Amino acid sequence: MTKPNVQQAMQLLIAEIERQIPLQISEANLCGGKCVGCPKKMLEMLDSELSYWKYADSSLIPTLADLNRLAKIAKRTHKVFSKNGFIPA
Numbered sequence: 001m002t003k004p005n006v007q008q009a010m011q012l013l014i015a016e017i018e019r020q021i022p023l024q025i026s027e028a029n030l031c032g033g034k035c036v037g038c039p040k041k042m043l044e045m046l047d048s049e050l051s052y053w054k055y056a057d058s059s060l061i062p063t064l065a066d067l068n069r070l071a072k073i074a075k076r077t078h079k080v081f082s083k084n085g086f087i088p089a
Contacts, residue, residue, distance in 0.1 A: 007061060010067055021074065023043070023050070030043065037083060037084070039077075039080050039084050053070065
């Protein structure tokens with residue numbers, strides 16, 4: 001089995017993020033009560049990065065640093081969502 005190239009790795013990462021984090025959660029649910037961190041801001045940041053890479057021109061090739069940045073944002077968002085009870089820990 002061969003390793004994916006960077007573009008394939010980015011697509012795999014995006015698919016995993018979309019599978020693990022509820023991106024379509026309503027703002028009313030995000031801001032309903034006491035928050036640990038700010039799930040709304042984290043979701044906005046993650047959604048912005050995801051949109052950028054999902055709809056980027058095919059000539060734009062992500063770097064390993066781009067993959068790492070997206071993964072870090074996703075991990076922080078997952079952690080905040082978990083602490084606020086939106087997803088299981």
